Amino acid sequence: MWRVARSARPLWLVPGRGAASVSVSPAAGLADERVETRVSGLGAGQAVTLRAVAADDGGRLFQSCAHYWADGLGRLHLGTQPSRGGDYTGVEPMGLFWSLAPAAMESPYRRLVPRSTRAPMKVEVLVHQGHSAPRAIPGPVVAKALVERWFAAPGVRRIRLKEGGVRGSLFLPPGDGPFPGVIDMYGDEGGLIEFRSSLLASHGFAALSLPYFDFEDLPKVMKELKLEYFEEAARFLQRHPKVKGPGVGVIGTGKGAELALSMITFLPEVVAAVCISGCSSNTVADLHYGEMTLPGLRFDMSKVNVSDDGVFDTFEALDDPTNPANSPCTIPIEKAEGHFLLVVGEDDRVWKSPLYAELAIRRLRQHGKENFELLSYPGAGHRIDPPSTPFCQAAVDRVLGVPVRGGGESKAHAHAQIHSWGKIQEFLHLHLG
Structure with missing residues (x-):
C-alpha cells in the first residue's frame, strides 16, 4: 500500500463563502x-x-x-x-x-x-x-x-550491486518473474541516477541502473572507457534468475545513449537499445574493446557561446561527425542485429541530436537495415525523462560546473516526455519478449 503522510482536506474558508x-x-x-x-x-x-x-x-x-x-x-x-x-x-x-x-x-x-x-x-x-x-x-x-x-511501486526491490567490476542498483518488480531486463544509463552527470530504473521496475522490467564514472571505486572522471565493463553488466543481467532473456535491452540519455549504441553494436547480449538525445559517433572519451578503439569526438570550447546571464550554449562545439577525418569515431551500428529506438528533441541545444539520429538512420539504410524507429519531438529539448519530470531549459553541468542550455519549450517538452515514455515501454516489451 502507498503510505500517505496526510490526506488532502479543506483547511481554510473563503471569506463570505463555504469551505473551499x-x-x-x-x-x-x-x-x-x-x-x-x-x-x-x-x-x-x-x-x-x-x-x-x-x-x-x-x-x-x-x-x-x-x-x-x-x-x-x-x-x-x-x-x-x-x-x-x-x-x-x-x-x-x-x-x-x-x-x-x-x-x-x-x-x-x-x-x-x-x-x-x-x-x-x-x-x-x-x-x-x-x-x-x-x-x-x-x-x-x-x-x-x-x-x-x-519512484517505486509497492513491492519493488532495490539491490545495491558490487558484482565483479559492476556497480549500481538492480530494481526488481514484485512477483516471481522472469522479467525483461534493461540497463539504464545517463550522461556526463556521472554518479548513480536511479529514478528511471525504479520506475521501469514499477512497470515490470528488471532494471539495472548503471553508473560508469564518479561512483564508489569507478574512475572519478570520464577520460576513457572500456566496453568490457558494460559487457560484464549485460552478462550479469542476462544471467540473473529473475531476467527473462535471451537478450537484454539498454536505455541511455546523452552519453548514455551513445554507449547504448556501442553496446548493441558490439555485444550480442544486447538486443534492443533506446537512445535518447545521443550521438551516432563516440564522443569525448575514447572507447576501448579488446584491441579496438573508437576515438572520441572532441568539444571545441572556442565554439561555445555564453549568454549575458552566464549560460553556456554548446550546440556548435562538438566536432563534425560528417568530416571524413572523424570517421574513426563513428559507431558501426550496421553490425547490430538488434533493434533501435531513437528519441530526439528537435530543439536540443546541448548538441545536434536530430542530425545524429538522421546520420544513424542513413547509415543503417545504406546497409539495408530497417531495424529502427524514430521519435522526433518539435519543441523538446535535450533531456527527455519520464512524464512530469520538471522541465529545465538550462542546468548546471557537473563536468563544466556552469549552466548549460538544454533547449526546449516547457509544454512541448512535457508532452514529449508523456508520449515517449509509453512508446519506450512498448518498444522494450516488444523486443525483449
Whole structure:
C-alpha cells in the first residue's frame, strides 16, 4: 500500500463563502502517473492561483503557479479547464508538476530530480485568492493538499550491486518473474541516477541502473572507457534468475545513449537499445574493446557561446561527425542485429541530436537495415525523462560546473516526455519478449 503522510482536506474558508477544498487524486502514487486536481467551494467565476511547492534532496525549494477561474458552480478541474496565465497556459492536468522550477530565493539552473528513490517527492498544492505573477507574493491561501510522488511501486526491490567490476542498483518488480531486463544509463552527470530504473521496475522490467564514472571505486572522471565493463553488466543481467532473456535491452540519455549504441553494436547480449538525445559517433572519451578503439569526438570550447546571464550554449562545439577525418569515431551500428529506438528533441541545444539520429538512420539504410524507429519531438529539448519530470531549459553541468542550455519549450517538452515514455515501454516489451 502507498503510505500517505496526510490526506488532502479543506483547511481554510473563503471569506463570505463555504469551505473551499482542493483534492488531488491519487494523493500518493507513482511519479510518472497522471493525477486529477479539483477545487470546490469557490465563488462562481472566482479568480484563483494554484501553486505547487516541493523540495529536492538538499532542501532547495521549487515552485510553480497557474491562473484559473472557477466555473459557475465554484468548481475547478485541471483536467478540463485551462490555465490563463502563470507558468503555463491551456488545459494541462500535470502543468503544476512539470513546470516546477527553483524558487526565487534559490540558485537557478537546478534540476528537481531525486538522488534517492526510497522516499517520495512531496508536493504541496495550494489554492490562493486572486491571480499573482510567478515568483511574486501570492494572495491568501484558501485550501491546500499534500501529494506524494513515489519512484517505486509497492513491492519493488532495490539491490545495491558490487558484482565483479559492476556497480549500481538492480530494481526488481514484485512477483516471481522472469522479467525483461534493461540497463539504464545517463550522461556526463556521472554518479548513480536511479529514478528511471525504479520506475521501469514499477512497470515490470528488471532494471539495472548503471553508473560508469564518479561512483564508489569507478574512475572519478570520464577520460576513457572500456566496453568490457558494460559487457560484464549485460552478462550479469542476462544471467540473473529473475531476467527473462535471451537478450537484454539498454536505455541511455546523452552519453548514455551513445554507449547504448556501442553496446548493441558490439555485444550480442544486447538486443534492443533506446537512445535518447545521443550521438551516432563516440564522443569525448575514447572507447576501448579488446584491441579496438573508437576515438572520441572532441568539444571545441572556442565554439561555445555564453549568454549575458552566464549560460553556456554548446550546440556548435562538438566536432563534425560528417568530416571524413572523424570517421574513426563513428559507431558501426550496421553490425547490430538488434533493434533501435531513437528519441530526439528537435530543439536540443546541448548538441545536434536530430542530425545524429538522421546520420544513424542513413547509415543503417545504406546497409539495408530497417531495424529502427524514430521519435522526433518539435519543441523538446535535450533531456527527455519520464512524464512530469520538471522541465529545465538550462542546468548546471557537473563536468563544466556552469549552466548549460538544454533547449526546449516547457509544454512541448512535457508532452514529449508523456508520449515517449509509453512508446519506450512498448518498444522494450516488444523486443525483449
